[in-house]
Amino acid sequence: MEFTLACTYEKMLPDEMCDRIINAAEQGKQGVDMKSTVKEATEKATNELGKILKAQGKGEEGKLLQEGLNKDYRNVLKWDLPRCKETEDIYQQVIHFMNLANKDKWNYDIAGVETLQVLRYPTGGHYEWHMDAGTDHDEVYQRKLSMTAYVNSPDTDYEGGELLINTGHIDLEVSGMKKGGACFFTSFCLHKVKPVTKGVRWVLVAWFRGPPLR
């Protein structure tokens, strides 16, 4: 994609890594818990449960439950993919490509990557317009670059679920992506994911941080 706000790579992750990422998420307790609980509980009960989990020190699980309630805005399940021995090769690959993209397009000062996340969009799953930068109060390191990596096949595994990036005057559709491909974009772009109309969309997402822009 020839555009200064975004940059794509046809193949960032080998198929074996893509499959490992989905398997890790499918076996991950957090996402499974959220899926079943949100489906079965009423909104009020789920909200209460979220508060209880937070009070028990399970803040992240509580937050996930409460976020999961707002399905009009974001209907997706998420899992963290913590950095460890088993995932280090995935982190290295992502960081390597981020460095290529950054050198090619932005030359931002990047200090590190947040914990990678795996997202599962079911049929009907979507994510409304939002911006990744400026969503927290970390004044030391700000989000500068965002990434979506396609870990299943947009061609054969699902329909819809297109990533759109707003350029200020058009909504740029990230098209032609294959399993293992990746799109990097500046974290201050508004972006959204259109509803998945058939199948399930799996992606790996990342945010890269660095000192404030000057």
Ligand SMILES: O=C(O)CCC(=O)C(=O)O
């Ligand atoms: O699913 C995607 O491609 C983008 C996800 C996203 O926008 C986010 O997690 O902030």
